[in-house]
Amino acid sequence: MTSTTRQGRRGAFNAPRRPRRFHPTWHFWFALPAIILVLAFFLVPFLANAGFAFTQWTAYSSDITWNGFENFRTLADLGVLGHAVLITLVYAAVSMLVQNVGGLFLANALQEPTRVNNVFRAVFFIPVLVSGLAAGYIWAALLAAQGPLNQFLSAILPGGFVYSWLGNPVSALVAVAFVDAWKWVGLAMTVYIAGLNAIPKQLFEAAALDGAGPWRRFWKVKVPLLAPAFSFNVVIGIVGALSSLDIIFAATGGGPGDATTVLQVASYRQYGQGLFGTASALSLVIAVIGVVIAIPLISALRRREVRL
Amino acid sequence: MSTTSPMQASRLQQTLKYIFLGIFAVPWVAVPLWMLLVNSFKTEGESSVLSLALPTEWAAVENYTKVFTEGNYFVGLGNSLLIAIPVVVVVLILGSMAAWAYARSNAMGLRVTFFISAMSIMLPPAIIPTIFILTKIGLQGTTWGYMLVLTATKVGVIIFLAVGFVRTLPTDYEEAAQLDGAGRLRTYWHVILPLMRPVLFTGAVMLVIGVWNDFLFALFLLAGKANATLPLTLYSFALAPTGAVRWNLVFASVVMTSIPLFIAYVVLQRRVLSGLTEGGTTG
Structure with a gap:
């Protein structure tokens, strides 16, 4: 409704639209620089990646030739492909989960902009500012076998506690995913606070008058209305985790063994060896995972936008 | 502001909430930052122990000079x-x-x-x-x-x-x-x-x-x-070279790379957070 009236009003300023001919209005010229950049350095590489993944392309020859699924076969034979996919999915899932549970919890506790709350918000936002490398180094030190965490555990547990958190494949993977979440939970918190602030207060009051307790109000009123903030955090969390590399480089270097070698790290390794074809293949896998996760969530976001 | 529960219960709840958040903030933010700072002041040998203790021998000047020069x-x-x-x-x-x-x-x-x-x-x-x-x-x-x-x-x-x-x-x-x-x-x-x-x-x-x-x-x-x-x-x-991680230098370097953003954050902190929590992020 509103959009048609708006369009009608705007019509007074634009040349009448002639069908089937390209008559750029000012809109086009204003968007053009951004369009060129996005097409040249996002869309084209994104599409080209799908092509390069099926080519024989190395640093040792200037020829790029098609080789079908050869890159994927090579990676599968090396045991890199399936393993890296699995590691990446676990990493993204753990990180996204911790980020959102933590962010939602903090947002609920700190929604009101009181003075104390503002101090706490500021404190919990600090890790967002730290670079991924810095986060990786700090936590590698905290989690070291003789490090502060184990010193603390030794103090409260009988008989001392020595465990190499980053030395065991499973705990190392969970630990680096946790560091990723640690770094981003402050941002998820702010997005959820913004979401909570966008909910009209009357809705809670109405629900309370209708006899809904705090728990019911949380699940039946807050959670559904927080859906846009939720989708935003989930997509950004997962996509961020998919291209995460710095935390892992700093904390484990991809090890122990290849326990934390996510796709992005594996791709960098192939690239580092001059194997651009296989590196592209791994990059394509990241892109496909991203598309499969992001598209349904984006369309859900857009549907909601229309409704609101 | 919008709490519907009786005053006293809500005040107790509030106090408990802040105690809990305070306890949570210690390992979440305070310990990592302390770890970073205190170890950036230690000698290489002492920092390799990776403890939260204060340095017995201060090497702050040497460490940070190395970050600047090397x-x-x-x-x-x-x-x-x-x-x-x-x-x-x-x-x-x-x-x-x-x-x-x-x-x-x-x-x-x-x-x-x-x-x-x-x-x-x-x-x-x-x-x-x-x-x-x-x-x-x-x-x-x-x-x-x-x-x-x-x-x-x-x-x-x-x-x-x-x-x-x-x-x-x-x-x-x-x-x-x-x-x-x-x-x-x-x-x-x-x-x-x-x-x-x-x-x-x-x-x-x-x-x-x-x-x-x-x-x-x-x-x-x-x-x-x-x-x-x-x-x-x-x-x-x-x-850098030697193989073993020189934690004191790594941490001094982390401090120096993080400092510009931290200064900006401290100066603009109120606007940063109110901007993020009230404005456009869900737009």
């Missing part, structure tokens, strides 16, 4: 500033221009490019073809190429945030400016840009954090010590 720090700082500032400014301008156009147009072509821009935030970047393109145009490994790619991959964030914001603005101001004879560029600069300030501030915060800390693109797209940004100087310094 760690390539000022080159990294200079490059980071020379890259981050123009990139953020250009992204804000190009993004807000495009956002205004997208918000006020229903043309099919623009709807498609808006969708692609929104996708660019949500999908992981394809780095190897990017390198291919930069190599073709002779910019691979250079600061210019890196800045171009950063600008292109970040502009979507501003477009996405600002389009949602502009759509909620009435068109009256722009129309008044047009009637007064202002051209599109003047209207943009004097009317639209000031109106967008809150959402652009929010966007700028996210941009600065993302650009300043970028390691992924920097690793692939920047070559050579002379072009290194702070994350790259930190990484190469931490990797």
